[in-house]
Amino acid sequence: MRSVDVLVIGAGQAGLSAAYHLQRREFVPITRASVADRTFVVLDSEDGPGGAWQHRWASLKMATVNGIYELPGFPVPPADPEASSRDVLPAYFGDYEQRFALDVQRPVRVRAVRRATSADGADADSPLIVETDSGTWSAGHVINATGTWTRPHWPHYPGMQSFRGRQLHVRDYVSAEEFAGKRVVIVGAGISATQLLEEISRVADTLWVTRTEPEWKDGLATPTIVEALARAEERVREGLPPQSIVRVTGMIRTPWTERADERGVLVRHPMFTRIEEHGVRMPDGSFEPADVILWATGFRAELKHLAPLRLRTQHGGIRVANGRSLDEPRLFVIGYGPSQSTIGANRAGRDAVISILANPAPTEVSALPA
Incomplete structure (x- = not known):
């Protein structure tokens, strides 16, 4: 079993943002770490960089793609508005990984995240155990950034x-x-x-x-955006499934x-x-x-690998505040709820790292500050 201080699941916008901010605060990729270093690793299930962007339809051009927001520390390079987003953006993500030497490990599929157990049961002070198709890790903290693309939502209708x-x-x-x-x-x-x-x-x-x-609206005023994000934050804090921001705005x-x-x-x-x-x-x-x-009915968060933690509420969501699980404080769930947008994912990656440093080993489950 390999050990790491922070394990990031997913190398989309949120995962790469988290990795960038970990490195800025002197965490070192496990592949290049010495004994005294604080370490991190990013595991990604895809064969190459780009997250969901590499799977978008070819006709989704840079001129029409919605909500592009650059990764922290490296602007999106100028691109032909008629270029396909699935060509431009995966290349940008790949350049980003190399520029900051994030050493993303792929393809690695996470099968389960669980608590370490002892003779007395689950140990709240031990690292989390992350089981993958290429081995097992123990991690002081897990930042889950698996997005939604792999879980399309199909409503059920008669017939x-x-x-x-x-x-x-x-x-x-x-x-x-x-x-x-x-x-x-x-x-x-x-x-x-x-x-x-x-x-x-x-x-x-x-x-x-x-x-x-x-x-229909001609644009979104700042108060409308703030209200939508606040409502999304409240839903996930209560353990309700995230809703589309469009429902509010x-x-x-x-x-x-x-x-x-x-x-x-x-x-x-x-x-x-x-x-x-x-x-x-x-x-x-x-x-x-x-x-x-x-x-065209949207997506749901891909969280089935977190099932062993038993975090689902009776409403079907996971209780999260400021990106951190309220029922398993060693776990961060980012790109979820109010941080689903690209700009929200960037901030969530940064905030998760800040929270780990400020409160690295919370001992009181379900009692984190708002």
């Missing part, structure tokens, strides 16, 4: 299994051309839904459905929604009540034919 067309999640979207000439039902009220609506509607007949009517008008509106395709319809063999049944009883149903 899903009877549909004879194609159903896919936005995670598996490749390009609009594969839907040319077809009838495509697009489900969801987020940014991906409207981006793909604008794109697919150029080559196919589209029907856009959402559970609620979007609340409303939908922002963007260049792609304006283009869709000008072409008359930005028309929201109420959510269908069931799926049938060749289409969907609407709330008024009418039938809409469909060849494809595209679920």
Whole structure:
């Protein structure tokens, strides 16, 4: 078993931010450490750098990608607005890892995080045990930054299994051309839904459905953002599952929604009540034919490897305050809840490191300061 002071799971935005701030505060990658050094390691399940960006659809250009925020200490280099984000951003992440010599270990898949046990049961003063497909680690602290891309959310609707067309999640979207000439039902009220609506509607007949009517806004004022983040923070503190920030802020008008509106395709319809063999049944009883149903219905946090810690509340979330688990203070869960955005992930990585240094070995579970 290898031992390390801080183990970071995931090398996306949040994980790399945490690694950067660990190194700034004189933690050393385990591969280059001497006996007296404080150490860290970053484990990443991907074959290469870039996190979820390397899996985005090719038509997601730098000009239309939403919410790019540079990693700490190294700006995103200038890029052609028409360049694909899945080409530019993984390369940027790779350059970042090399520039700061973060020594990310990959591909390493974490199977479980558990408490060390003794004859008397779980030991609150011992390191956490991290089991992977390439060995086991003991870690004084674990910073979980696994994101959401690997866990797409598929809502359940009656009749899903009877549909004879194609159903896919936005995670598996490749390009609009594969839907040319077809009838495509697009489900969801987020940014991906409207981006793909604008794109697919150029080559196919589209029907856009959402559970609620979007609340359109021309921009977000600072008080609105602050309120949304505060509500997200309160939810995760109480152990409720994180919600999309869009639910609080409303939908922002963007260049792609304006283009869709000008072409008359930005028309929201109420959510269908069931799926049938060749289409969907609407709330008024009418039938809409469909060849494809595209679920742009978001993602959930990938946390199944934390199950041995038994942190899930009856509501389905994990109690977290300022990125730190309230029920296992040796664990930080970042890129979760209010820190899901790229700028939030950067701050969460920094704050986790500061918290480790300020309070490295909390002894009173569930009693951390707000």
